[in-house]
Amino acid sequence: MTTSSFSDPRLVSDLAARISSLGVKDVQLMEVCGTHTVSLARHGVKSLLPSGIRVVSGPGCPVCVTSDSDLNLAFQAARTEGATVATFGDMMKVPVGGISLLDLRARGADVKTVYSPFDVLSLPSRGTTVFFGVGFETTSPGVAALLREACRRGVRDLCLISCFKLIPPALRAILSAGDTKIDGLILPGHVSTIIGTRPYEFLADEFDVPGVITGFEPVDLMMAIYALLKMIKDNKAALVNAYTRSVRPEGNQEALKLLGEYFEPADAEWRGLGRIPKSGLALRPEHSDYDAARRLRLVRTQLAEPSGCRCADVIRGAALPTECPLFSKKCTPENPVGPCMVSSEGACAAYYDYG
């Protein structure tokens, strides 16, 4: 297949007909990845599904799952004399207690947007550059490469707030909690390209939930939905890799090796899911010189999430964005209350923009 055939309208309508003819009803699927959320919305894929099939968003928007207490570390860094904070675009706009990094910048803090971790090395800095790193297994190997380069060049004025997270432990936490009905999982394409297929085997083995790893084009998504519904109908639970043009069972070993040289799994705080064991990445002890919390003496504090905001429910698939009382009323992309409305990959923003 050529790239364009992954958005071939005839294939999509053929798959839509097959999905309808399965006659499966009262099913809830979860798309785990934020890029899938956007692609589903942008192509209007949900409008092609029969009424009994609901697709909810999961914990795969890195901005959305970053907890307020992690954000607060970045705020402290931004307020530190002689520090420049660098982060990805959408993180700039997430409010904590009504204030965002963008607001701090308008008030004089040195906060810069970067597109890629390596931009940090060429950034003009007031002294110490603090990289506020969020993201999943797709983003973190790039930061490990940045650290390797910083070590090689002997860069001393760089440090990191590591809020990197791992997808499989979050899925385990959601399924273990059991308060969200999930009949099948649309699994991320980019993350799986790094980690491979094996880390998802527990989904079917332990929880009896089918999962399909897929790409981001409309045909990819419709194929994944069809494959999930077929398994549900046949009462089967398996892990299917439908993104073989990018994902190998063993993943990207080189990226994983590099990641392991600089980071190790650690407990992490997720918005909506709370503290999940070994679901985040912390710097390995031998690289703690790069730890911003240590370098700048940042203090972790627990913060209450904004009242009325249901981001926490949206992230675990327990609510659709439209079921939040603040959605498109008090909470809009211009004045977001919660992060799911901030991030372009957030479920609330996708519903607002494309719904």
Added chain:
Amino acid sequence: MDRISLEHGAGGKLSHDLFTRVFASKYGNRHLSRAADKAVLRIGNRRIAFTTDAFIMSPRKVPGCSLGALSIHGTVNDLLTCGAKPMYVSASFVMEEGFPVKELGEIAEDMASAAKGCEVEIVTGDTKVVERGKADGAFVVTSGIGEVLSRVDVSGRNARPGDSVIVTGSVGRHGVAVLIARGEFGLATEIKSDCSSLTGLILPLLRKYGPMIHSLRDPTRGGIGTTLNEIALESKTCLRVEEAGIPIDPSVKAACDLLGMDPLYMACEGVMAIVVDPRAESQVLRALRKRGAKEAAPIGRVISIPKGRVLMTTSVGGIRHVGMLRGVSLPRIC
């Protein structure tokens, strides 16, 4: 909102909110409209179009466009969207101390040649110099006037159910050309801006089909997505468009896919959106193509409800809402 953020300048919803909250209430007069960079004024028995725009391009030269050319084409195209024949332009410069006179000369030369190409004269101007570091090199502000053609009224209010929506060329090229020329993404490809005057394309059309052309808009900041929303809001109609019908250059599409951006929100500087009486649709398309707009295409229709909304049939047959640009377009982060 207690401070200005970059997003207030991006041409999307926040720009509109800023205009409404800060300016509209204070300036309040019957000429001031939501499309605040232009006005049509009656002076004696003539209708005069008056527009103004500030140009702050970074970098100041990209393939197919320069700050000087843009500052003329932008204002000329704005006058055309009033249904006017562009006539006279003013040009003011804000420069940093240390700015090379040679480059200023190049900007002036680009402006002169652009002005000549669209038959306008630059008749007045001003220069101000600020301390080094107080402006990003040089900014140019141009204003323009022109006379509105008889039997022409192309306000966004005039779109009516049944009308056809046409774009004169492929969308998003200028925005993507600038993004790539900034070099922040390390993309080796080169995309040429569509920056150009539309005088030769639009004036003959207005002269020939005047009353059949209901609205004209240039989808600059905020892209075609935002422009369609403006027309829907002003005319209290719904614009129903077909994604497959919207011409997008494959290289623009590929760059947007890679960066996680939507070409519908990328700026155009040489494209017009035209809302036209359905009876004139095919003639207008033929006339456009004859005058070199080879990619001109019908992209949808005006329907009555839901009012103020833009709905799109996606290229795979799904249906979705197209919102206004919000914030600054940024690439995805994972």
